[in-house]
Amino acid sequence: MVSWMISRAVVLVFGMLYPAYYSYKAVKTKNVKECVRWMMYWIVFALYTVIETVAGQTVAWFPLYYELKIAFVIWLLSPYTKGASLIYRKFLHPLLSSKEREIDDYIVQAKERGYETMVNFGRQGLNLAGTAAVTAAWWWLTSIIPALWEAEAGGSPEVRSLRPAWPTW
Helix, strand or coil: CHHHHHHHHHHHHHHHHHHHHHHHHHHHHCCHHHHHHHHHHHHHHHHHHHHHHHHHHHHCCCCCHHHHHHHHHHHHHCCCCCHHHHHHHHHHHHHHHHHHHHHHHHHHHHHHHHHHHHHHHHHHHHHHHHHHHHHHHHHHHHHHHHHHHHHHCCCCHHHHCCCCCCCCC
């Protein structure tokens, strides 16, 4: 439990906050070399986060898992080891370059399907809202209007307005 808390704190501070601040500094100073360095880091860190999220619970029981996780994040970040740059240049860049067209096509398809799905949900929501409005108007018309007619004819609207205007079985 303590290892988990320490690893979580280290990953948040050294894996996210520190790189975020130095990414900000690189953008602010318009230093292209530093921007490229931090972009490579964020790409590798995103992949690490996905893998760790998916596989984290199945491998968390390994001895020294959290300690190795801390060491890995520091290795990625260190300017001496250049871990993120090494992983990016040796593995990710070649892999992404070879699959780039397929990934782009998949993203386009996902966007189109997502748009179509949102349009369908919106259409269904509007149909549901319209049905609810018509039902409420119908209920109002069939229960209130007869009571008003009766009141005009000299009857008591209080008595009839509590009963439906049609027979109920």
